[in-house]
Amino acid sequence: MPDGHPDLNGYWQALVTADWDLQDHEAQAGPKPEINGVYGAGPAGQSIVEGGVIPYRPEALAKKKKNFETRAMSDVSSDKTWHNLGDPEMKCYMPGVPRANYLPFPFRIVQSSGASTPYMIISYEYANSTRIVRMNTKAEAPIPSWMGWSRGSWDGDTLVIDVSGFREETWFDRAGDYHSDELHVVERYTPVSPFHLMYEATIEDPKVFTRPWKVRFPLYRRMEQNFQILEFKCAPFTEEMLYGRFVKKPTP
Amino acid sequence: MTHRFAALASTPAIVIACGSLSLLMGQAPQPARKAAGEPQKQAAAAPAAKSAAPPAKSSDFRTPWGDPDLQGVWNDATSTPLQRPTGVADKTVLNDSEAEEFQEEIANRLSRDRRDGSSELDANRAYNEHWMDYRRLKITKDHRTSLIVDPPDGRIPPTVPISAERQKERDDRAAALARFNAGMPNSYFDFDLPIRCVVRTDMPPYMPIIYNNDFQIVQSPGYVIIAPEMIHSTRIIPLDKRPHVGKNLQLWLGDPRGHWEGNTLVIETTNFRPDTNIFQQADPATFHLTERLTRVDAKTVNYEYTIEDPHTWTRPWTVRIPWTRIDPAEQMYEYACYEDNYDESHFLQGARDRERRGEVAVPIPRLPPLQ
Numbered sequence: 001m002p003d004g005h006p007d008l009n010g011y012w013q014a015l016v017t018a019d020w021d022l023q024d025h026e027a028q029a030g031p032k033p034e035i036n037g038v039y040g041a042g043p044a045g046q047s048i049v050e051g052g053v054i055p056y057r058p059e060a061l062a063k064k065k066k067n068f069e070t071r072a073m074s075d076v077s078s079d080k081t082w083h084n085l086g087d088p089e090m091k092c093y094m095p096g097v098p099r100a101n102y103l104p105f106p107f108r109i110v111q112s113s114g115a116s117t118p119y120m121i122i123s124y125e126y127a128n129s130t131r132i133v134r135m136n137t138k139a140e141a142p143i144p145s146w147m148g149w150s151r152g153s154w155d156g157d158t159l160v161i162d163v164s165g166f167r168e169e170t171w172f173d174r175a176g177d178y179h180s181d182e183l184h185v186v187e188r189y190t191p192v193s194p195f196h197l198m199y200e201a202t203i204e205d206p207k208v209f210t211r212p213w214k215v216r217f218p219l220y221r222r223m224e225q226n227f228q229i230l231e232f233k234c235a236p237f238t239e240e241m242l243y244g245r246f247v248k249k250p251t252p
Numbered sequence: 253m254t255h256r257f258a259a260l261a262s263t264p265a266i267v268i269a270c271g272s273l274s275l276l277m278g279q280a281p282q283p284a285r286k287a288a289g290e291p292q293k294q295a296a297a298a299p300a301a302k303s304a305a306p307p308a309k310s311s312d313f314r315t316p317w318g319d320p321d322l323q324g325v326w327n328d329a330t331s332t333p334l335q336r337p338t339g340v341a342d343k344t345v346l347n348d349s350e351a352e353e354f355q356e357e358i359a360n361r362l363s364r365d366r367r368d369g370s371s372e373l374d375a376n377r378a379y380n381e382h383w384m385d386y387r388r389l390k391i392t393k394d395h396r397t398s399l400i401v402d403p404p405d406g407r408i409p410p411t412v413p414i415s416a417e418r419q420k421e422r423d424d425r426a427a428a429l430a431r432f433n434a435g436m437p438n439s440y441f442d443f444d445l446p447i448r449c450v451v452r453t454d455m456p457p458y459m460p461i462i463y464n465n466d467f468q469i470v471q472s473p474g475y476v477i478i479a480p481e482m483i484h485s486t487r488i489i490p491l492d493k494r495p496h497v498g499k500n501l502q503l504w505l506g507d508p509r510g511h512w513e514g515n516t517l518v519i520e521t522t523n524f525r526p527d528t529n530i531f532q533q534a535d536p537a538t539f540h541l542t543e544r545l546t547r548v549d550a551k552t553v554n555y556e557y558t559i560e561d562p563h564t565w566t567r568p569w570t571v572r573i574p575w576t577r578i579d580p581a582e583q584m585y586e587y588a589c590y591e592d593n594y595d596e597s598h599f600l601q602g603a604r605d606r607e608r609r610g611e612v613a614v615p616i617p618r619l620p621p622l623q
Contacts, residue, residue, distance in 0.1 A: 002316035009472045076597045088596070094484075094593045109489055110470050110477045114316040117323040121470050121477055128454075128485035132468065132584055145586040165411060169591075226494045231486075232505050236448050236588045239440045246600035248438040 006191045007156045008109045009223040011229065014102040014199070017045030019089070021175035022215060023053060031072035042250070050214040054177060060208040067176025069193075076242050085139050091242060092234035094129045094146035096170030097185050097202070098201040098215060106222050108158040108229055109189075120152055120159075125229045131153040133161055136170045141165020144181060180207040195221045268561045274570035310515040315471055317547045319393075319491075320515045321546055322476065325584055326575035328458060329387035329553065331358045331466040334571065336398035336406030343397055344406070352397040359389040385463045392574055401556075402570040408503040408532070409565045418563075422533060436603045436611035440596060445529060448596065449589035451504050453505075454480040455485070456521055457531060457541060457557040462575065467575065468584050476510055476517055483589045489519055496522050505527060505543070519543040 003005050010198035020028070020042040032119055047053070056064060067087075074086040089095060095103055103126045108119040120133040133152040141149030149165035157204045168181040184204040197219040206210040240247075313321040340346065346354055360366070364377040364384065392399075398406030414422075417472065428442040438444060446452040453461050462483035478487045489510040496507050507523035521543070524536045531539070540560040548554050553575040560568040 009475070047261050077601070079594050079597075082594070088591075093587075094588065103478075108486075110472050110475065110486075110488075112315070112323065112472055116313075116315070116321050119470055120469070121468070121479055123477070123479075123488060124485035126391045127590075128483070129352055130484045131480055132479070142583070143585070146588050146591060147586060151352065195513070195546050228490065229488060230501065231505065232496070234451055239448065239596070243440050243596055243600055246604055247440070248598065248604070 001111065005111075005113070005154055006159075007111065008159060008189060008191065008197065009111050011041060011106050011108050011227050012151055012197060012219040013104075013106040013222055014093070014217055015045050016102050018046065018048045018102040018215070018217065019099065019104060019173055020051050021177070022173050022177055023047040025175070048217045050216060055213055056092045057208060057210055060178075064176045064178060065172065069176075071174055071176055074242055077245075087171055087174055088169055089171070089174065090238070092127055092128055094119045095124075096146055096166060096172075097131070097148050097150075098187065098199075099170065099172055100124050100126065100129055100147070101141050101199060101201075101219070102215075102217065106227075106229055110112045113196045122150075123229065125232050125243055127232060127234055128219070134236045137227075144168075148183075148185070152185060155188075157191060161187040162190070163187065178208065179203070179205045183209050186249075189219075192218070195223070270462075276378055279492070293376050293515055295558070308549050310547050310549075313515075313550075320470060320512060320547055321471070321561065322517060322545055322553055323471055324553075325468045325578050325582070326553055327385075327387060327578045328460045328466050328573050328575050329385045329390075330392050330399070330460050330573065331355065331362060331389050332391045332396055332399055333358070334399045335460070336400070340397040345396045346384075346397060347397075348604060349390060354395075354397065355391045356478065362389060383463065386464050387465070387576075388460060388462060393603040394574070396572075398570045398571060401572045402558075403567065405503075409567045409569050411564060412562070412563065412566055414535075418468065420536065427531065431613065432599070435599075436606060437599055438603070440600065441597065443599070447489045447599075449483060452482045452587075452589065453483075454483055454485040454487070455505055455528070455531075456508075456519075457543060457559070458555065458573075459573065464587055465587075466578060466584055479584070481584050482587045484587055489517075499523070502526065502536075507530070515546055517545045519545075531559065532565070534559065534561040539562040545575075548574075552599075 002010065017025070024047045025042070028042045029042040030036060030042055032040060053096070059240055070085050071087045072090060074091055075084070076082055089103070100107065103124070105124060105126040107122055107124040112120070118135045120135065120139070122131040122133065124130070129147055131176055131194065132149050133145045133150040135152045137151055139151075140150045144165050145166045146169070147162040151162045153160050163185040164183075166179070166183045167180060168183075171178045182205050186202045189202045190198045190200075201221050202212050202214050202215060203209070279421065283475075310320070315321045315323070323330065340354065343350070353376055400406045403409055412529045429444070431437050432442050442450060453459065453464070453466065458467065458480065465483040468479040469476065471576060474491050476489045476491065480487075484518045485505060486503060487508060489508045490512045491512070493511065494509070496509060501507070502525040503521050504525055506521035508519050508521045510517055510519045514516070519542070521541045524539060528536060530536050531541075532588040538561050541557060542558040543555070546554045546556075554572060555575050556570060558568050558570045559565070595611070
């Protein structure tokens with residue numbers, strides 16, 4: 001770019017199957033196989049976690065397992081327990097970070113140059129999620145948010161984004177891996193070829209994990225001619241699941 | 253772009269970016285005066301600039317790669333009505349004292365801090381000015397009497413007869429809204445799209461509303477990105493003259509393509525979904541939207557759009573809304589909508605409760621439109 005930084009503008013997408021499970025996972029039937037058959041099934045994949053295993057605190061590991069058992073359930077009859085059940089992805093809620101980067105959807109990095117905008121934007125196809133990355137600022141998150149408070153800086157040719165200020169409701173994957181409101185993520189985007197970024201995220205959350213841990217995988221540039229992000233506005237796909245029980249039933 | 257990315261020239265997207273860069277850098281000399289600058293610095297420099305330099309012109313604002321620079325966080329709140337009210341039918345622009353009166357009258361009508369009226373109205377106003385964008389009670393600085401600048405009478409043009417099929421759709425929609433307003437929605441389909449958190453003011457053309465009127469623009473070579481705060485859907489506008497997506501790909505927010513005409517970004521948007529309840533109930537099949545964004549000065553972008561739909565109106569019409577740079581101390585927030593959409597649950601549960609108690613639908617008093 002004119003300011004001397006690498007140009008990360010483009011459409012990018014991960015090819016890992018980590019949205020099913022960050023750790024080693026075999027092919028699985030998925031929830032409700034009696035309805036969905038192979039349509040609901042997930043592929044096998046190797047762990048993207050450095051060292052293979054997420055260092056859970058013992059009580060937190062029990063919660064992760066419970067999350068998995070109830071991953072395909074939902075109950076919005078009470079505001080107080082609104083977020084207690086089910087994977088937020090299934091309900092079309094914003095995915096959080098780093099999950100947004102390994103969902104099976106493309107995203108665009110928007111990188112400007114020059115003094116007039118100290119911002120970058122990352123725009124995800126899934127649920128129109130958007131992150132505003134504030135460059136070279138020390139300002140703290142004003143309020144918690146689903147996609148977190150992103151502060152960017154350059155370490156040589158690597159874009160580093162420090163993300164904090166998360167709400168606690170997002171999950172890392174469909175296996176029930178989760179975090180608390182103390183989640184802190186440091187992302188590194190390093191160009192390794194014109195067509196690849198190496199992506200690394202360090203995840204820290206003393207309430208849930210015994211130590212910080214890392215995920216690492218490449219992002220691939222989408223090369224199709226005239227490629228663009230379309231829309232995955234998924235709210236309408238979930239309304240019957242979430243609200244169908246409150247819909248007026250036809251009189252018999 | 254650093255040397256290590258010279259190889260990127262082999263990818264189509266980058267060819268375009270480099271192409272526009274060299275072309276525009278060649279045509280447009282770097283402005284002598286630093287463009288927009290950091291908001292804080294700009295504010296500090298403003299008084300000195302006032303006496304030393306002539307006011308900034310539209311062409312002074314350039315990105316480092318030579319495109320007109322629209323970047324910043326902008327707010328489009330205003331109380332100036334879309335259509336010119338009958339009381340000022342003979343005036344396009346008001347003088348200072350007329351403007352003050354006009355503004356006060358509208359603010360009084362819109363204000364939710366009033367305590368007059370029925371108890372039902374009073375209860376509705378519990379959602380009061382505390383929650384609203386205070387800028388929505390100010391008319392535009394140029395003292396216009398309507399946001400519509402064409403036709404000259406400031407009114408939406410007369411309609412043409414519409415098909416029976418579209419009339420039925422409108423009637424069905426009106427009936428659904430009546431059920432909703434009476435607190436008796438049958439299903440989530442009775443709600444408007446904003447209540448369902450599918451689209452809100454992120455759907456072009458952009459109109460001011462009660463809150464979250466902010467739009468962030470970020471540019472990169474070959475692209476302009478408009479990120480409306482409500483509801484976090486970034487609009488990615490390619491400038492490379494690529495064709496629109498195929499006609500079978502329809503989008504809630506449409507498919508935008510941009511180009512520069514002088515200092516103005518012109519956006520043509522097509523491929524709207526047929527079930528979108530599109531702007532002012534136009535026909536998605538023939539709806540044609542052209543938007544124009546022009547940087548006027550350090551603190552203003554003019555946002556103008558023209559609507560054409562021969563299936564709905566007798567002629568095209570054009571709206572102009574000034575976008576004002578927000579105070580740097582303010583910022584964009586994440587507008588999470590569907591994640592905690594308690595309304596969608598409450599409205600339906602409330603309706604089923606009323607049915608169980610044998611209550612019937614009673615329309616409740618409505619407040620003035622939420623501009």
